[in-house]
Amino acid sequence: MASLNVKAVIVSLLILLVGLGVWEALNQPPAASAEMTEYERLMGGADQEARVPPPSQVLSHAFDELSDPFYDAGPNDKGIGIQLAYSLYRVLTGFIAAALVAIPLGFLIGMSPLMYKALNPFIQVLRPISPLAWMPLALFVIKDSEQSAIFVIFICSIWPMLINTAFGVANVRKDWIRVAQTHELGALKTAFLVILPAAAPTILTGMRISIGIAWLVIVAAEMLVGGTGIGYYVWNEWNNLDLNSVIFSILMIGLIGMLLDLVLGSLAKLVKYEE
Amino acid sequence: MSNRFLSIEGLSKSYPSKSGELVVFEDVNIGIDKGEFVCIIGHSGCGKSTILNVLAGLDTPSSGNVIMDGKEVSGPSLDRGVVFQNYSLLPWLTTLQNVAFGVKARWPKWSKDKVNEHSRRFLEMVGLGHSLQKKPSELSGGMRQRVSIARAFATSPKLLLLDEPFGALDALTRGIIQEELIKIWAETHQTVFMITHDVDEAILLADRILLMTNGPQARVAESVKISIPRPRSRAEIIETPAYYKIRNYLVNFLVARSGNLSGSSGSAASETREVDPTLLSSEADTTTSKEPAPPRPRAVNNY
Numbered sequence: 189m190a191s192l193n194v195k196a197v198i199v200s201l202l203i204l205l206v207g208l209g210v211w212e213a214l215n216q217p218p219a220a221s222a223e224m225t226e227y228e229r230l231m232g233g234a235d236q237e238a239r240v241p242p243p244s245q246v247l248s249h250a251f252d253e254l255s256d257p258f259y260d261a262g263p264n265d266k267g268i269g270i271q272l273a274y275s276l277y278r279v280l281t282g283f284i285a286a287a288l289v290a291i292p293l294g295f296l297i298g299m300s301p302l303m304y305k306a307l308n309p310f311i312q313v314l315r316p317i318s319p320l321a322w323m324p325l326a327l328f329v330i331k332d333s334e335q336s337a338i339f340v341i342f343i344c345s346i347w348p349m350l351i352n353t354a355f356g357v358a359n360v361r362k363d364w365i366r367v368a369q370t371h372e373l374g375a376l377k378t379a380f381l382v383i384l385p386a387a388a389p390t391i392l393t394g395m396r397i398s399i400g401i402a403w404l405v406i407v408a409a410e411m412l413v414g415g416t417g418i419g420y421y422v423w424n425e426w427n428n429l430d431l432n433s434v435i436f437s438i439l440m441i442g443l444i445g446m447l448l449d450l451v452l453g454s455l456a457k458l459v460k461y462e463e
Numbered sequence: 464m465s466n467r468f469l470s471i472e473g474l475s476k477s478y479p480s481k482s483g484e485l486v487v488f489e490d491v492n493i494g495i496d497k498g499e500f501v502c503i504i505g506h507s508g509c510g511k512s513t514i515l516n517v518l519a520g521l522d523t524p525s526s527g528n529v530i531m532d533g534k535e536v537s538g539p540s541l542d543r544g545v546v547f548q549n550y551s552l553l554p555w556l557t558t559l560q561n562v563a564f565g566v567k568a569r570w571p572k573w574s575k576d577k578v579n580e581h582s583r584r585f586l587e588m589v590g591l592g593h594s595l596q597k598k599p600s601e602l603s604g605g606m607r608q609r610v611s612i613a614r615a616f617a618t619s620p621k622l623l624l625l626d627e628p629f630g631a632l633d634a635l636t637r638g639i640i641q642e643e644l645i646k647i648w649a650e651t652h653q654t655v656f657m658i659t660h661d662v663d664e665a666i667l668l669a670d671r672i673l674l675m676t677n678g679p680q681a682r683v684a685e686s687v688k689i690s691i692p693r694p695r696s697r698a699e700i701i702e703t704p705a706y707y708k709i710r711n712y713l714v715n716f717l718v719a720r721s722g723n724l725s726g727s728s729g730s731a732a733s734e735t736r737e738v739d740p741t742l743l744s745s746e747a748d749t750t751t752s753k754e755p756a757p758p759r760p761r762a763v764n765n766y
């Protein structure tokens with residue numbers, strides 16, 4: 189096993205190096221000594237600006253940004269740390285609010301075939317709606333871009349958690365319910381001592397899917413509402429034609445998304461059980 | 464009948480079906496005394512599990528009732544402990560926690576130490592003192608069933624219900640756990656109602672064996688007294704002549720008579736006949752086995 193891991197790391201590093209190497213080689217600014225073509229002369233050498241920056245530039249830019257991630261020089265110039273913190277704040281607030289609604293509601297739906305049947309049509313219609321489609325309505329009703337973004341996160345996080353919780357609860361093995369019954373556990377104790385631990389892995393799967401979607405959606409939502417956050421930052425840097433920052437923030441979005449998934453993944457490990 | 468510890472009176476169960484009603488069993492009357500170990504045998508599908516679930520309060524009969532200790536049984540209760548064939552342990556809890564789960568439910572006011580101490584004692588009784596912190600997934604089938612038995616005994620129910628508890632175990636493991644069951648039963652003297660399909664197991668454990676006819680419209684046809692003195696052990700029991708008489712009687716019932724008797728629920732036939740095979744003369748003793756039993760009988764299972 190260990191040797192497989194070691195090999196995998198080596199292969200990963202090789203792929204990274206080759207990828208960066210190709211990227212670097214393909215995106216060199218034209219050598220200063222080379223004679224400009226007529227076209228380039230006409231374009232005023234703008235060609236250089238339009239290239240994707242090579243990794244060496246992005247990395248040195250990343251180093252600059254990360255050495256002072258929390259600087260704040262006015263509304264259009266904040267450090268990457270501050271932008272990410274805004275996004276994380278919105279994602280976590282929306283996600284936690286969604287969990288507080290979805291898990292108890294999912295419990296109810298999972299326990300009651302009647303509620304399952306009654307609520308299913310609503311869920312089926314609401315679920316496929318792109319969360320961003322809610323944005324105009326949210327802005328109109330809530331009248332606050334910050335809270336509207338949180339609402340969009342809330343609405344997109346709720347479905348996977350709701351559906352997984354309901355499914356997990358509805359499919360708790362009959363035997364375990366019988367154990368609760370023969371031990372005269374009341375409804376509340378049955379819910380907390382038997383159904384919750386039994387359904388926890390499924391619930392956690394739902395939470396993991398939700399936080400992944402929430403992180404996808406926040407970038408788009410912030411591009412729409414603007415002001416702060418990593419989504420706004422990417423869009424703003426694009427408007428500034430600062431591709432170094434764009435690429436750097438893309439990488440940061442991936443990194444944070446991975447960390448969020450890791451956290452939920454390790455929570456899932458805690459509640460996992462082997463049958 | 465009604466003054467016995469447990470009495471099942473006129474029990475029947477039927478399900479609606481395309482052609483009217485499917486009567487699984489009907490007019491089942493069983494009385495069990497305190498401290499008695501009763502096994503019930505019958506072909507698969509005759510309704511044994513249904514009867515047990517009614518006793519457990521997990522299922523309701525179509526008619527008839529169950530009275531235990533002067534009170535009508537309705538709904539599950541800690542007074543009736545159940546061991547299911549598939550163990551029914553909670554897989555996210557350790558061995559000790561699984562037993563403690565039952566003990567806590569039984570005595571909610573007990574301190575944590577007392578609960579654990581009590582649980583440990585019963586796990587030691589079934590030889591699992593060394594696996595307290597293991598999860599069910601780390602245990603073999605036999606060990607899981609021991610945990611399940613320990614959990615049931617630890618709550619000291621007035622009646623213990625076992626539904627083919629050893630059905631999924633290999634013969635060797637089954638033998639060992641049977642002896643453990645005898646031991647723990649001898650210490651606690653619970654009243655036990657157990658389903659089995661293993662004739663030898665029933666003879667080893669039971670004071671009385673109830674024989675059911677085949678379904679549909681199954682009935683409890685006979686109640687066979689097992690007069691072999693206790694303590695019994697698997698090694699010694701096969702030395703007793705009574706053992707073969709009883710065994711042949713039971714096998715004969717299952718092979719030859721359980722089918723014939725079924726459905727013929729005349730008023731006379733619905734009585735449960737009480738039998739002690741050791742007292743029967745050899746021609747009343749039945750057809751299959753006049754010859755002496757084989758010297759090393761193998762368990763005849765799956766009846």
Ligand SMILES: Nc1ncnc2c1ncn2[C@@H]1O[C@H](COP(=O)(O)OP(=O)(O)O)[C@@H](O)[C@H]1O
Pocket residue numbers: 478485487505506507508509510511512513514678
């Ligand atoms: N929900 C149901 N609908 C119709 N028939 C059922 C239902 N549940 C059980 N039965 C029938 O009841 C009979 C008795 O089942 P069970 O008590 O499990 O038998 P045993 O434990 O003796 O094998 C079976 O023949 C089964 O077909």
Ligand SMILES: [Mg+2]
Pocket residue numbers: 511512513
């Ligand atoms: Mg059964």
